Amino acid sequence: MKATIPGLLLLAALALLPAVSGEYYVNLGSQMLIAVIFASSLNLLVGYAGLTSLGHAAYLGLSAYIAAWLALRLGLGHAMAAPLTLLATTAIGGIFGWIALRASGLSFLMLTLALSQVVWGLAYRWTSVTNGDNGLSGLTRPAPFGIDMENSNAYYWFVLSITAVVLVVVGRLVNSPFGASLRGTRDQARRMSSLGYNVWAIRWCAFVGASFVGAVAGLLYVYFHKYVHPSVLSVTASAEVLLSVIAGGAGTLAGPAVGAVLVVLLKNYASGYVERWNMLLGAVFVFIVLVMPHGIVPGARSLLARLKEKRA
């Protein structure tokens, strides 16, 4: 576990953010961390299973809508609504995975896109449940152990601790025997079958796992904004998280986190200075893909390795 000490140091440094910055940056930090969890969930599919999904916003959005609906329409408390939300979203992820994994490659991508568009369409049109274009608002944040999460700092620390747990769990999973099997199905599915692995089942488990982690991100998202709108389920949202993963470095633990931070920074920070920030986002991604085709983290690693070689 050579990454343990740097990881703990980074966690400690991030925990100090509220002490050295104002509420705007703390809230920005919370959004970044939620994006990191979301990108890590998609990374399980894109990076480790080799399954490129263009509909991953479905799980964040579904989770956000289900949590809001359970709390606002059924009046359930957070202790009941949160696990139900995770369960329901993961179950839907299981069904979507069963459908999408009947295909592979481009057809898989199109099926994930189509399924997420079904959910997006429902969010817009099923107004009796989703309130349509107005979205659902009025949700409160949970208060575990009596800690007031309405406070930005407390919520930031809460999200930070969940992010740390998610990254540790994802890190363990991808380095486990199951993770090795998953990477095997990505690299050589035919061989994995002939070795005796159930390639479909391994991919489906990864899909369900990715839906679950996406649902965690959705819960944190809706608690943060206290509002959910159909745009959270849009193709743009799915494309953004896919770009985060690819730009940061799919198949690495740190890559999607770096990509997600970059996207949130560009969206929230650069948009204050540049009116056409979407264009800037596009230009940055074109630059990354051209200069570091495997993403920022693998690109930086190979650059460091070359520098070390030169010195030696």
Added chain:
Amino acid sequence: MTAALEIKGLRKSFGGIAVTQDVSLTMQPGERRLVIGPNGAGKTTLFGLISGEIRPDAGSIRIFGEDVTKLPVRARARCGLARTYQIITLFPKDTLAHNVVLGLLALLPLRLDARTDLSRHAALHDRAVQLLDGVGLAGKALHRVCDVSYGEQRRVELALGLAQQPRLLLLDEPLAGLSQDERVVVQRLIAQVPRETAILMIEHDMDVALEFAEQITVLHYGQVIVEGDRRTVVDHPRTREIYLGH
């Protein structure tokens, strides 16, 4: 004694072209059998049918008595079947040891473990190195597959196949693309495979192949035209006519 492999009336067509026509074949446990035939004879298709990658139109396949005709590829592996491919099919970015570990892991419930670090299972790694030692590659266990020579990759394929502890091993042109020296090495390694494992091999190098085989099946246009021991097959006029060219 239960046959290692029993194929009856196997048929397969792609479009209107029959590539396997009423093929029947029986192999005893531990037998070394060679499948020969000119290009397009249906040899690799036959391997695809046996391993489950291609579904037959008719006929049946039994491996050690178990009817596997309708079983998927992975289930056949669990019946004791392993195979190598004509085009090397390994995990190129992983180490040689990791490739073999994947072969070992496939047989164990441990493959479902999503919590412990794979590197903690030292016994698996040690067994992988031992298998690599068997093909003369223990010294390169930590090299990536893409960094070793083609001949060495062929040997890793063999080690990966053996990691599955097969009772029936299908070798699809294991000597293809190798230099003369590498051929000798791989040929020796195949000869060393324990007798508990029956081997069905496709090979174009007749000198090597005939030396290996106890039984030979000659395929032509998807049909078995001659079958028997070396002498019977080599002396058969049909073999000489369609395969040996005289």
